Amino acid sequence: MRMVDIIAKKRDGGELTTEEIQFLVTGYTDGTIPDYQMSAWAMAVFFRGMTPRETGDLTMAMAGSGEQLDLSSLSGIKVDKHSTGGVGDKTTLVVAPLVAAAGIPVAKMSGRGLGYSGGTIDKLESFAGFAVERSREQFLQQVRDIGVSVIGQSGNLTPADKKLYALRDVTATVEAVPLIASSIMSKKIAAGADAILLDVKVGKGAFMKSIEEAEVLAKAMVDIGTQVGRKTVAVISDMNQPLGFAVGNALEVKEAIDTLAGKGPRDLTELALAIGSRMLVLGGLVEDEQSGRAKLEEIMASGKAVEKLAQMVEAQGGDKSDVYETSRLPKAAIIHELVASEDGYVAQIDAEAVGHASVVLGAGRLTKEMAIDLAVGMVLHKKRGDQVKAGDILMTIHANKEELLASALQELEGAIVLSTKPPVDQPLIYKIIG
Ligand code: URA
Incomplete structure (x- = not known):
């Protein structure tokens, strides 16, 4: 079997066999298939997709590529x-x-x-x-x-x-x-x-x-x-x-x-x-x-x-x-309150901006090696749809360094949007599949 033929088959919209998928996963794991061939194959999949059978085969081949945990000694369905x-x-x-x-x-x-x-x-x-x-x-x-x-x-x-x-x-x-x-x-x-x-x-x-x-x-x-x-x-x-x-x-x-x-x-x-x-x-x-x-x-x-x-x-x-006694958990030194500047309803709390601000404070990492600060982050006081009055606390920010707090506040600018009318309800669960 040759990887170049497998790439060409997928590029042309073909369906790979179980053996071909096992061959490419094994070869890539042990280094006999180089990154450049695997990249070409991944791009072919990006454009051509995979059938459910191929996707199942890829899943099981990857699951079997290393250590597998055997939970059979535990009773019941895991x-x-x-x-x-x-x-x-x-x-x-x-x-x-x-x-x-x-x-x-x-x-x-x-x-x-x-x-x-x-x-x-x-x-x-x-x-x-x-x-x-x-x-x-x-x-x-x-x-x-x-x-x-x-x-x-x-x-x-x-x-x-x-x-x-x-x-x-x-x-x-x-x-x-x-x-x-x-x-x-x-x-x-x-x-x-x-x-x-x-x-x-x-x-x-x-x-x-x-x-x-x-x-x-x-x-x-x-x-x-x-x-x-x-x-x-x-x-x-x-x-x-x-x-x-x-x-x-x-x-x-x-x-x-x-x-x-x-x-x-x-x-x-x-x-x-x-x-x-x-x-x-x-x-x-x-x-x-x-x-x-x-x-x-x-x-x-x-x-x-x-x-x-x-x-x-x-x-x-x-x-x-x-x-x-949760007061024993790590605690930040600085507590900063973010307050509403006007009356209204919370129309949006941008999760991505809040997430970025928490990383800036030190709660998350940008590279796998970064150390994190377990104490810092934020606590929202209002959620989407809540009514607020000017001066109400929208969020408390827990920080350990003034300069990181200042950067987090910049990230949070515009993250909480107020409106004059209540926003339309947004479901928590959109769909259950399976
Ligand atoms: N998370 C994963 O574990 N794999 C992906 O490909 C994307 C998200």
Whole structure:
């Protein structure tokens, strides 16, 4: 088999065989296929696309390109959750302990933040001493003992995707749906998922800017799941404004704990219940979403959800008092209030601008190596549709350096738009696929 023939076949609109896809993934991973041939192939896919069968084959070949996690020693259906990323998206911090408290085993690998969208692993490090690197045995044992563990992604998971993603980034081939879908799904499958719940974000603060684009990606991922025997459901949710009120690592942890106690923001609570209840259905614990939701609401109200997070923090080397006394979490030195200059309604809170401002404050990183400040970020006091009076606080900014606060304020200029009339309602969840 020759890579040049595979490139030509795809360039001319042909459908690659399973063997051809396996050949190119293996060859690219071991270095026998060079970057320039892989780039040409990725560009051919960008223009010609892939059939669902080809996309499924690419996913499984990438999933098999490195280490794979075997979760079969854990009883029950292992349901994983993945978000395509957004601003203030702390849903995993809520959903993981919540569904674990309901009886679904959660053995989850999560990522760090990059650019303006945050990452669960960074957020968890707000708990002093919390270990995100665990041996495979420690990780599985913790799930057997307490039902939940969230750790960083193992270095040798899907090396083919790691290489191909870096190549796509510099060859203008990131935005190809079969490549995005197989990239995400290969990581979930290598991480041992039996069933997968995808939260596809759409809007100003997301990778997918239109509902149509988000739907195409969601369908492609659900198709892959179906092809390869993993039940997959995708929720398409709004990311035009930040999720919840808090943006920034420790601030988001505090908000997640409030939500686990049933006292969180409406949108975050609703999304966590929508996702969590569907995970209970996928895990075979309940018949339908309504029963799942009722169960999860009961768990929140009983204090068991907060307790499950505290158990996880303790098991991974942190102090569970941090969960019950959130004043112990990292705190910023400077609190700056942004106030409304006129009466009106909040018509828009630009999630992307808020995300960029949080990076400027130090909450996120622009390169993988950058250190972050866990304490900084912002807390919104108003959300889209809320009525405000001149002088009302719109947002508090938590900073540790005056000069970074000044730069963040520049980023935030024009981010919150007021109108004289209430804006039309925007749904939190646009569609459920699968
Ligand atoms: N996230 C991924 O993991 N892969 C992509 O290709 C795009 C977003």
